[in-house]
Amino acid sequence: MENVRTAGFTPETPLILGMMRLHDHPELTRPDNLANWIAARLDEGLNLFDHADIYGGGECERLFGNALKTHPLLREKVRVITKAGIVPANQDRSPWQVKHYQAEAGYLESAIDRALVSLSIEQIDTFLIHRPDPLMQADDVARALEKAVSAGKVRQIGVSNFLPEQWRWLAGNTGLPLVCNQSQLSLAHTAPLFDGTLEAHLTDGLRWLAWSPLGGGNLAARIPTDILDRALAETGLDETGLAVAWLRQLPGTPVPVLGSMSPDRIRSALHGAQSLLPRPLWYRLLESVRNQAVA
Numbered sequence: 001m002e003n004v005r006t007a008g009f010t011p012e013t014p015l016i017l018g019m020m021r022l023h024d025h026p027e028l029t030r031p032d033n034l035a036n037w038i039a040a041r042l043d044e045g046l047n048l049f050d051h052a053d054i055y056g057g058g059e060c061e062r063l064f065g066n067a068l069k070t071h072p073l074l075r076e077k078v079r080v081i082t083k084a085g086i087v088p089a090n091q092d093r094s095p096w097q098v099k100h101y102q103a104e105a106g107y108l109e110s111a112i113d114r115a116l117v118s119l120s121i122e123q124i125d126t127f128l129i130h131r132p133d134p135l136m137q138a139d140d141v142a143r144a145l146e147k148a149v150s151a152g153k154v155r156q157i158g159v160s161n162f163l164p165e166q167w168r169w170l171a172g173n174t175g176l177p178l179v180c181n182q183s184q185l186s187l188a189h190t191a192p193l194f195d196g197t198l199e200a201h202l203t204d205g206l207r208w209l210a211w212s213p214l215g216g217g218n219l220a221a222r223i224p225t226d227i228l229d230r231a232l233a234e235t236g237l238d239e240t241g242l243a244v245a246w247l248r249q250l251p252g253t254p255v256p257v258l259g260s261m262s263p264d265r266i267r268s269a270l271h272g273a274q275s276l277l278p279r280p281l282w283y284r285l286l287e288s289v290r291n292q293a294v295a
């Protein structure tokens, strides 16, 4: 396969593999099994894996890192996105035990160092601030991220769940480009298509990395059976392929961050990523999940 290390988020990047549910798959907790699973994805042309320090309470990054340690050749081929900035209540060391955000320079610097160790990699391909933090001092955070990039710990930076004015506040404090915003978008979550959020990504050049592209598994239940059956028959796709095709048809070609680790569902998603839906069908699906026609 071509040079996977240097590829960016090209318009053709079909999918990112989300690792939030990795710890739910007992068979993949063995390093050899997970390494084989990763190698199979690389053979399919998928080399981008999405993590966060909080997934599985830290277990997901560690399992992935153990697989790379056991099979170091994979390290050259995988690219890793990871995120930090959310502190769950059970990890708050203060007496308050409160879930909070910590997009704060020193915290993010330590989080980057921790992620490199857990994941057993030398560079995080794309580091994201997980959630907008109202207490964020954008200038300090920008300096910390710039330092991580200059040190080679992080290749590029982005944000997650940010609204346009929130990412502009950070972007205005750094010369580094914000390459992406990882945010919820799918047939189960269409509001950002109607309030200018999609267009803000395009104007500012942030690639939309769409989390929960299958609605966390609840999508089919939201589409009336007769419409779904007709759509599947007309396109030759299954539900997964249909959801991915629908998403990728949007301007800027959002990249689905797929949560399924099932090889069959991943193959269906890849099939969907290569498919184009007729415009009336695209709108029929939108109408059915919103329960209303466009005005």
Ligand SMILES: NC(=O)c1ccc[n+]([C@@H]2O[C@H](COP(=O)([O-])OP(=O)(O)OC[C@H]3O[C@@H](n4cnc5c(N)ncnc54)[C@H](OP(=O)(O)O)[C@@H]3O)[C@@H](O)[C@H]2O)c1
Pocket: 017, 018, 019, 020, 021, 050, 051, 130, 160, 161, 182, 183, 210, 211, 212, 213, 214, 215, 216, 217, 218, 220, 239, 240, 257, 258, 259, 260, 261, 262, 265
């Ligand atoms: N930045 C953020 O704040 C944020 C938030 C949430 C998630 N994420 C990222 O996004 C990734 C994807 O999130 P997600 O897992 O919610 O996405 P998803 O791809 O929408 O959902 C995947 C889940 O749905 C199940 N599923 C899909 N289709 C199904 C069907 N037809 N029948 C039954 N089950 C079905 C999958 O089960 P199977 O495993 O059986 O296929 C899996 O458990 C995460 O791994 C994470 O990397 C980011």
